[in-house]
Amino acid sequence: MNKKQCTAATKLIEILKKQGVECIFGLPGGSAIPLYDALALSDMKLVLTRHEQGATHMADGYARSSGKPGVVLVTSGPGATNTLTGVMTAMMDSVPIVVLCGQQLTSNLGLDTFQEADVSGMSYPIVKHSFLVKDPNELPSVINQAFHIANTGRPGPVIVDLPKDVTSALIDEDTTGEFTLPGYVVRKEGNLDSIKEAAAMISKAEKPILMVGHGAVISGAGQEIKAIVEKMQIPVTNTLLGKGCFPESHELNLGMPGMHGTAYANMALCECDLLVSIGARWDDRIAGSPSDFLPQAKKIHIDIDPVEINKTVQVDCSIIGDAKSVLNSLYGYLEKGNTQRWIKLIRRLKREYPLKYKKEGKLRAQHVIEEMSRLTKGEAIVTTDVGQHQMWAAQFFKTEHTRHFLSSGGAGTMGFGFPAAIGAQLANPGRIVVAVVGDGGFQMTLPELSTAVNEKLPIKILLINNRYLGMVRQWQHMFYDNRLSGVDLEGNPDFVKLAGAYGCKGFRVKRSADVRKVLGAALAYNDGPCIIDAEVEKYDNVFPMVPSGAGLDKMLLSMPRNKLEKPKGGT
Amino acid sequence: MSDFQKRHNISLYVENKPGVTIRIALVFARRGYNIESFVGSPAQDSRYSRINIEATGDSQTLHLMLEQLNRLVDVIHAREYSDEDVIQKELALIKVRCDNNSRTEILQISDAFKCRNVDISDTTMTFQVTGKSSKIDAVSKMLDKYGVLEVVRTGKLLIARGEEETSW
Numbered sequence: 001m002n003k004k005q006c007t008a009a010t011k012l013i014e015i016l017k018k019q020g021v022e023c024i025f026g027l028p029g030g031s032a033i034p035l036y037d038a039l040a041l042s043d044m045k046l047v048l049t050r051h052e053q054g055a056t057h058m059a060d061g062y063a064r065s066s067g068k069p070g071v072v073l074v075t076s077g078p079g080a081t082n083t084l085t086g087v088m089t090a091m092m093d094s095v096p097i098v099v100l101c102g103q104q105l106t107s108n109l110g111l112d113t114f115q116e117a118d119v120s121g122m123s124y125p126i127v128k129h130s131f132l133v134k135d136p137n138e139l140p141s142v143i144n145q146a147f148h149i150a151n152t153g154r155p156g157p158v159i160v161d162l163p164k165d166v167t168s169a170l171i172d173e174d175t176t177g178e179f180t181l182p183g184y185v186v187r188k189e190g191n192l193d194s195i196k197e198a199a200a201m202i203s204k205a206e207k208p209i210l211m212v213g214h215g216a217v218i219s220g221a222g223q224e225i226k227a228i229v230e231k232m233q234i235p236v237t238n239t240l241l242g243k244g245c246f247p248e249s250h251e252l253n254l255g256m257p258g259m260h261g262t263a264y265a266n267m268a269l270c271e272c273d274l275l276v277s278i279g280a281r282w283d284d285r286i287a288g289s290p291s292d293f294l295p296q297a298k299k300i301h302i303d304i305d306p307v308e309i310n311k312t313v314q315v316d317c318s319i320i321g322d323a324k325s326v327l328n329s330l331y332g333y334l335e336k337g338n339t340q341r342w343i344k345l346i347r348r349l350k351r352e353y354p355l356k357y358k359k360e361g362k363l364r365a366q367h368v369i370e371e372m373s374r375l376t377k378g379e380a381i382v383t384t385d386v387g388q389h390q391m392w393a394a395q396f397f398k399t400e401h402t403r404h405f406l407s408s409g410g411a412g413t414m415g416f417g418f419p420a421a422i423g424a425q426l427a428n429p430g431r432i433v434v435a436v437v438g439d440g441g442f443q444m445t446l447p448e449l450s451t452a453v454n455e456k457l458p459i460k461i462l463l464i465n466n467r468y469l470g471m472v473r474q475w476q477h478m479f480y481d482n483r484l485s486g487v488d489l490e491g492n493p494d495f496v497k498l499a500g501a502y503g504c505k506g507f508r509v510k511r512s513a514d515v516r517k518v519l520g521a522a523l524a525y526n527d528g529p530c531i532i533d534a535e536v537e538k539y540d541n542v543f544p545m546v547p548s549g550a551g552l553d554k555m556l557l558s559m560p561r562n563k564l565e566k567p568k569g570g571t
Numbered sequence: 572m573s574d575f576q577k578r579h580n581i582s583l584y585v586e587n588k589p590g591v592t593i594r595i596a597l598v599f600a601r602r603g604y605n606i607e608s609f610v611g612s613p614a615q616d617s618r619y620s621r622i623n624i625e626a627t628g629d630s631q632t633l634h635l636m637l638e639q640l641n642r643l644v645d646v647i648h649a650r651e652y653s654d655e656d657v658i659q660k661e662l663a664l665i666k667v668r669c670d671n672n673s674r675t676e677i678l679q680i681s682d683a684f685k686c687r688n689v690d691i692s693d694t695t696m697t698f699q700v701t702g703k704s705s706k707i708d709a710v711s712k713m714l715d716k717y718g719v720l721e722v723v724r725t726g727k728l729l730i731a732r733g734e735e736e737t738s739w
Contacts, residue, residue: 120590121590121593124590124593124594124597125597125601128644129644130590132589132590149644181644182586182647183585183586183643183644183645183646183647183648184644305642306638306641306642307635307638307639307642309638310634310635311635
């Protein structure tokens, strides 16, 4: 008797359910029709997006805020290539997403047929792994591999290219999804000798600092970090993506270091004698000049990915493993030292060099963001776009909980913030989600307003509108004699009217005195998304600033009078 | 020789699947390494392949590159064998121009290097030579003055001495 059969596409949806997938973000097309047909026959939720880039950022925001892989389903050719920016964004920040792409018939591959593109080939430099499935019987196994690879070890995006004949083919219903991956090894526990060596270095240090990165967030090491900080009395600085892993309201928290970090974080780093990176990768926003990065300090690096060890900054001790597991084991070997004088200095630096801005006069972006932070009391999930508003959000949106600050750090992808907020809101239905975006980045993915309206998601889109590509304008102002080139966003739409056109609510704030009232009204509106168009001062620059490629001791607290040299670093 | 021109011998044990070669080549290209030779063929267990790569680039990048190679899902193992005592062989086919006057001399040279004559015509002779890459360099240099028409080399093959394996 013949075994019961089903299409490979049906089997795929069944496996997604077994993997715990709650919703899929995507947009169909010819090659993806069998997959969308299987979706129609299932009870899987589809979030129909307006562009494939939006779908990948939504899956990304879903994954960053929940820790579960986000799933994207698009068609071949342009549908798939539109996802690549989102895939690269997820790769740079180690976010688990699985991108399922329809593909032309296997017999048509390589023949320049309609909407055919070598998507797996294009993806190689920007994915953790990618698959092209040619045998329908292998599809179940490949999908399980994709989820395993995306969400274990150092997470990352996985692309699965699915030819139409493969997804349409009938396979046995009980086709096994088993797999072996001999080349894929995840090291969880750190080497005990290295852990003991690190413990001795930390116990001995007089002026230590912990630097908490995205790796700590991903491994869920918040409790372990808190235990070490409180036992050892060590101050903590968190990278942009490490925000929230250790509460920013804690008196030993220094906020973000680096290019636009807090003055006290950078000053403390220049003074410290030991820096312990927990899942942070010495990114060039922090170590602009890696060869002479904080030469006075010994360095310990805890990371799950061996590639990161000594990649840029040379370290004195490295532990390869999962942050939570390593810190758990490290704790037992730590002996309380004396950091009292160090903590005193840290307190003084925090007191003397606070983040500041002018509240009087024109409306300031910092004011709007700080007020939103105050009103949401650290309970909101915040997403950002990329640019000045992103750095102001990093500085002024105090983050208390892990997975509550989502930003495109490594890739710096404009257009990320709003769709990421959609993903975050879907993963966290009860929470306040605030998308802090700029008028430049928002316009790159704003068609997703339809998606947010359809899904009735009460996202607060806090639009920091300075009618400029502000970060580039700032660089041109500071380092290129204020020759403004290609940064004026003249022709911006009226964003409140735009909100109306999409059927969502619009608010506008122009004066400092109205900030609290308008934000309060926006927070009280929960019938769907709303845009808060904050028309802010056009010519504000983000400070502190460490010019790209320079050491942290070259930090500028305000615009200097003398002419500045062009920065040595890349961007 | 300056450090950035140093030659490195790298041995890989990988899954025998489409696309593996590109992923490996991309790791080399991204950090500015030039691949000088590349030998790949199925291992005893045909689900896997062995690849030997000789590449030039600076030693500092090499460590990073090896880790990046090992990070690839399809790579089971990547190791450097540059400074170790491993068995290294290469095979080359050398086609040299000859006439009645030069033929005997050429045969004497080829004999000295234990080359095998695999083809002979009125105007050419083709030899097969095996051994260390430096030996092949030496043969082609000696034959150069007669007019070498073509040299086809396999690239370096590596295997560890004794019980040690170059994989797993």
